[in-house]
Amino acid sequence: MSISSRFAVGIHILTLIEINKGGVSTSEFLAGSVNTNPAVIRKIMGMLKRAGLVKVRPGIAGAVLAKDFADITLLDVYRAVNVVQEKDLFSIHENPNPDCPVGRNIQETIGPIFEIAQTALEKALENVTIQDVVKDIIEKEKLNNKC
Amino acid sequence: MSISSRFAVGIHILTLIEINKGGVSTSEFLAGSVNTNPAVIRKIMGMLKRAGLVKVRPGIAGAVLAKDFADITLLDVYRAVNVVQEKDLFSIHENPNPDCPVGRNIQETIGPIFEIAQTALEKALENVTIQDVVKDIIEKEKLNNKC
DNA sequence: TTACCTGTAATCATACTAATTACAATTAGA
DNA sequence: TCTAATTGTAATTAGTATGATTACAGGTAA
Numbered sequence: 001m002s003i004s005s006r007f008a009v010g011i012h013i014l015t016l017i018e019i020n021k022g023g024v025s026t027s028e029f030l031a032g033s034v035n036t037n038p039a040v041i042r043k044i045m046g047m048l049k050r051a052g053l054v055k056v057r058p059g060i061a062g063a064v065l066a067k068d069f070a071d072i073t074l075l076d077v078y079r080a081v082n083v084v085q086e087k088d089l090f091s092i093h094e095n096p097n098p099d100c101p102v103g104r105n106i107q108e109t110i111g112p113i114f115e116i117a118q119t120a121l122e123k124a125l126e127n128v129t130i131q132d133v134v135k136d137i138i139e140k141e142k143l144n145n146k147c
Numbered sequence: 148m149s150i151s152s153r154f155a156v157g158i159h160i161l162t163l164i165e166i167n168k169g170g171v172s173t174s175e176f177l178a179g180s181v182n183t184n185p186a187v188i189r190k191i192m193g194m195l196k197r198a199g200l201v202k203v204r205p206g207i208a209g210a211v212l213a214k215d216f217a218d219i220t221l222l223d224v225y226r227a228v229n230v231v232q233e234k235d236l237f238s239i240h241e242n243p244n245p246d247c248p249v250g251r252n253i254q255e256t257i258g259p260i261f262e263i264a265q266t267a268l269e270k271a272l273e274n275v276t277i278q279d280v281v282k283d284i285i286e287k288e289k290l291n292n293k294c
Numbered sequence: 295t296t297a298c299c300t301g302t303a304a305t306c307a308t309a310c311t312a313a314t315t316a317c318a319a320t321t322a323g324a
Numbered sequence: 325t326c327t328a329a330t331t332g333t334a335a336t337t338a339g340t341a342t343g344a345t346t347a348c349a350g351g352t353a354a
Contacts, residue, residue: 001151001230001341004311005238011257012240016249026330033247034240037314042332058331059321074260083148089268091152091342093159093181100180102163105284110158113221113280117271124264133260137252148310151342173299184345189301205300206351238311299352304345311340320331 003083009034010044010077014053014130015137018069024062044081051080069134075126089121090114150230153191156181157224160191161200161277162284165216171209191228198227216281222273236268237261 016033017025027045031038045063048054053072056063065072078084092110097103163180164172174192178185192210195201200219203210212219225231239257244250 001148002232002235002238004148005240006311007237008239008253008257008261012243012249012253015253016247019249027332028330033244033250035242035244035250036240036312038331039315039333040313042330046332056331057321058319059329061321061330063331085149088149090154091149092155093152093183093343095182096159097180097182100163101288102159102166102284103180103182105287106155106159106162109280109283109287110155113272113275114155117268120271121264121268124267125260128260133256136256137249140252140256141248153342174301175299183343185300186302186346187344193301203300204351206298206353208299208352240312296354297352298354299350301350302348304347306345307343309340309342311338313337313339315336316334318332318334321329322327323329324325324327 004081006044006081007078007083009036009040010048010081011074011130011133013041013044013048013063014065014069014072014077015133017054017063017065018130018134019137025064026061027063030063047081048077051076053077053080065130070129070131072130073126074128074130074133075122077130078122078125084118087115087118089118151228153228154225154230156183156187157191157195157228158221158277158280160188160195160210161212161216161219161224162280164201164210164212165277165281166284172211173208174210177210194228195224198223200224200227212277217276217278219277220273221275221277221280222269224277225269225272231265234262234265236265 012034013030016030027038027041031041045054045056049056052066053076054063055066092107096106159181160177163177174185174188178188192201192203196203199213200223201210202213239254243253
């Protein structure tokens with residue numbers, strides 16, 4: 001079980017739009033980098049657009065970032081692509097037996113604990129921006145060019 | 148998409164074994180509290196046993212905790228029931244295009260970030276023990292008895 | 295031997311994901 | 325107006341994981 005790769009693809013898309021700033025980032029172009037079908041990219045782009053992270057117009061080639069890349073966190077992307085429902089990362093079994101003290105209390109006991117864990121994860125994502133990813137990639141490219 | 152409810156069920160099982168310390172915690176009994184089929188409980192019990200969290204013997208009724216409940220963290224349960232693979236909470240798309248700088252670097256750029264986020268979640272689980280859950284439930288029962 | 299227990303596999307239905315195909319709507323340029 | 329390229333969306337397929345259920349084998353104590 002894992003969080004859908006469309007989160008990673010969303011990050012890839014935004015990063016590439018930034019790095020390709022002078023160029024035209026069509027869904028075909030983005031799909032080439034991700035190595036997937038353009039329809040997949042368009043689906044995710046639609047989500048990113050609805051979340052206000054990119055601007056794209058029907059019939060007009062090329063997406064652009066709708067916000068400064070330093071202001072887009074990985075949490076924004078995570079929320080945009082809807083890989084996890086709010087407070088819903090962990091499933092809790094339904095209908096435990098209310099005749100049993102554990103059964104009647106378990107949901108509201110572990111629910112808040114699970115929320116804290118989810119929030120910790122989300123805070124870690126909130127600490128990273130697309131700018132950090134772009135910087136990291138540029139650094140890696142410089143290192144690779146040294147080899 | 149969410150983490151399987153068998154993690155929550157695992158916590159429920161361990162909590163109930165502790166609270167029912169003087170009694171016999173058969174899989175039938177545990178299943179009654181969880182409101183599921185005993186075969187489900189036995190499956191999860193097998194995992195908890197292999198992880199050294201409970202002791203059960205074939206043919207002999209009743210599971211007992213293999214460790215003090217104050218020494219069993221929710222992270223132990225999470226690992227025991229194998230809901231998430233190590234470092235594998237987030238999926239990353241495979242085979243991005245190596246001809247593109249973003250494509251060739253994205254996996255090793257976001258991989259470590261995803262690990263940090265997963266570790267943050269896991270640390271939050273590590274901070275909670277079955278004892279905390281037991282205490283919480285007992286507190287709630289006292290409050291409920293006041294109504 | 296019987297009754298009860300644990301342990302495991304198989305089956306089925308459901309939901310989600312990823313990949314692909316098809317096609318409608320929009321836009322710019324000829 | 326037509327054409328080509330683009331975005332946007334739905335439908336289909338295949339694979340996987342999950343949850344629920346059933347069946348049955350093996351172990352234990354009386």
